[in-house]
Amino acid sequence: MIRVVTVDDSSLSRMILTRVLEADGDIKVVGEASNGFEAVPRIQELKPDLVTMDIDMPGPNGLETIQRIMHTCPVPILVVTGERLGPETDLGFRAIQLGALDFMAKPSIADEASMVRLRAQVRALATVPVFLHTEDREQLSSTGRMPSLPDAPPFSLVAIASGTGGPKSVATILRSLPADFGAPIVIVQQMPDKFSGAFAKYVQSITELRVTLVEAMPHDCMPGEVLLSGADAHLYFPRRGVIVGMHGEPYAGQRPSATVLLRSVAETYGSSAVGVLLSGTGDDGIEGLAALRSTGALTLAESPSSAAVADTPKAALECGAAARALPAQMIANCILSAMAGMNKKTTAPPSTDPLATTAVPPSSTLAEPRKHGDV
């Protein structure tokens, strides 16, 4: 039984959420809080598997409450927010930055799928390990060490696949890249389409790099540009340096699909790209990362011990799609190191971080990328 505490200032919303969450019988709402002041002692007392958190509350709002919880009694937090908060603001992503694992709109009882999604997300996140004051963990690995990359070829594109829990890692990486970074960075972030504008706004607020939403018309990529999907479309490189938003069928249930992006990167950039797979659930991106690695490109996965949700990066490491496992800050350092090495033609100093030495041999079974449309 998954034990949940709901935090929401509306008693009616808490009642509805309880009914929706408990519908299948495997989730039990064991407690509730109507504001941030009540939430922390309630969580300390009940030790739930997961907390659902509203954001727009009087007193300490949801963001402040998340921060307080993650500093005192960390627990998986799913932000369940008013629908209008999503597309119009980046509060959901700020919540993730503070330690929440994911966010979604409040379900509507007229939309059965929204209720099913909420329960599925609670099940997926309830067992995710979370840690006290996550910023401290990032700082442990952000001491400026530059891991050596003996196998890293020069690169001209960074492609990042990110899922549940990934926006915080995306932020960590982008914050570390200077405004004059020498390559475009293309990102597929798994989330409901209606949040893509909010995600772009959030990303632009945390980086000096220029953020571009890719639409259906071909777009010429520039160095130092962060490219995101601007609509319910795949990101696709028809040729090197040009990206489009492609309205094809969902691939393995995803649109945009990280695998579609990474496979097109493999076909157009080959070994001159770096592929990164961050926190997430499911297997989207693994096949694409494998295709990229088969070209000789450097492929990195967020280390399962530091990823908010380890499922996808762990699977990518186990099957050999990712060559190395690193925390998000070290991934950024790694990219900077490779870029610096490319520019200066010098060798970066060896790393002393044991995580940076986690090299994974490629799997021979991944040499042949799967045909588009295969399941």
Next chain:
Amino acid sequence: MEMRESFRAPFLTMAWQRHARIADLVSRGDVAELRSAASELHCLSGEASMLDFKGVAEAARLAEKAAREGDRDALPKLVAGLHAAIKAVEDGGT
């Protein structure tokens, strides 16, 4: 829609209470009170959306926007519209 029907009565209790507070706050109408009214309207809109009471959700959303923008001229009419939308739910509508 069985679930919605089971929540109709508690929704109406909450909605009428919120409407009374909103009408009072709007009639007083300084900046802090309009902010409180906007917060009440936001909650009401969210609750109505969860239960798919579209008329209340939309009326509350429009009034919330006006409250946040400090549009004192538009608010009385919008609050009256919200009253009518809640009454429609009370009469069995959505």
